[in-house]
Amino acid sequence: MVIPDKTIFIQAANFIVTVFVLNVLLIKPIREIIKKRKGLMADQMEKIEGFNKNATEKMADYEAQLASARAEANEVRSSAKEEATAEEQKLMAEAGKEASGTIQAARAEIEKEVQAAMGQLTKDIDKFAEAATGKILGQA
Template sequence: MVIPDNSIYIQFINFLLLVVLLNWALIKPIRGIIQKRKELMAEQMGGIEQFTSDADTKLKDYEAALDAARKEGVEVRTRLKEEGTSKEQELMSAAGQQAATTLREAEAQIESEVKSAMDALKKDVDGYAQKATNKILGQA
C-alpha cells in the first residue's frame, strides 16, 4: 500500500506544472494548426461549391443557347422550305401558262396549215377529178 507523505504534494504540483507546460508547448499549437486546417478546408469547400455552381450556371446557359439555336434553325429551315415551295409553285404556274400558250399557238398554226392545205387541195380537186374522169372515159 502507498503511504502518502509530503512528496505527494510536490508530485501534484509537478503534474500540474507539466500539464500547463504541455498545453502551452504542444496542445495549443496543435489545436491552432487543426483550426487553421478546418478554416482552409471550409474555404476550399466554399470555392468548390462556387465553382460547381458557376459551372452549372454556365452549362444551363449553354444548353439554353443551344436550344435557342436549334429552334432558330428549325424556323429558318421551315421558312426556307415554305419559300422554296412558293417559288416552285410560281415556276410551275409560269411553266404551265407558257406551255398552254405554246400549245395554243401550235394548235393555231396546225389549224392554219391544215386549212391552207385543204384550200390547196380543194383548188386542185377539180383538176384531179377532171383528169381522173378523162382517164376513166378514155379521153386523153
Template sequence: MVLPDKTIFIQGLNFIVMIFLLNIVLIKPVREIIKKRKGLMADQLEKIEGFNASAEKKVADYEAQLTQARKEAGEIRNTAKDEAVVVEHEILAEAGKEASSTIQAARAEIQSEVKTAMEQLTKDVYVYAEQATGKILGQA
C-alpha cells in the same frame, strides 16, 4: 499500502507544471494547426460550392442558348420553306402559262397546216378528177 508523504505534493506540482508546459509546447500549436486546416477546408468547400453553382449556371445558360438557337433555326427553316413554296407556285404558274401558249400556238399552226393542206387537196382533187375522167373516157 501507499503512504502519502511530501513527495506526493512534489509529484502533483510536477504533473501540473508538465501539463502547463505540454499545453504551451505541444497542445496549443496542434490546436492552431487543426484550426487552420478547418479554415482552409471551409474555404476550399466554399470555392467548390461556388464553382459548382457557376458550372450549373453556365450549363443552364448553355441549354437556354441551345434552345433559343434551335427555335431560331426552326423559324428560319419554316420561313425558307414558305418562300420556296411561293417560288414553286410562281414557277409552276409560269410553266403553265408557257405550256398553254405553246399548245395554243401549236393548235393554231396545226389548223393553219390543215387549212393549207385542205386547200391544196381541193385544188389537186380537180386535177385528179380531170385526169381520172380523162382515163375513164379514154383520153390520154
C-alpha cells in the same frame, strides 16, 4: 501504503507546471492547426459547391442555347423549304403558261397549215375532178 509528506506538493506543482508547459508547447499549437485546417476545408467545400453550382448553371444555359439554336435552325429550314416550295410552284406555273402558250401557238400554226392545205386542195379539186373524169371517160 503511501504516506503523504511535503514531496506530494512538489509533485503536484511539477504536474501542474508540466501540464501548463505541454499546453503551451503542444496542445494549443495543435488546436490552432486543427482550426486552420477546418477553416481551410470549409473554404474548399464552399469553393467546390460554388464551382458545382456555376457548372450546373452553365450547363443549363448551354442546353437552353442549344435548344434555341435547334429551334432557330428548324425555323430557318422550314422557311427555306416553304420558299423553295413557293419558288417551285411559281416556276411550275410559269412553265405551264409557257407550255400552254407554245401548245396554242403550235395548234394555231397547225390550223393555219390545215386551212392553207384545204384552200389549196379546194383550188386544185376542180383540176383533180377533171383529170379523174377524163381518165374515167378515157380522155387522156
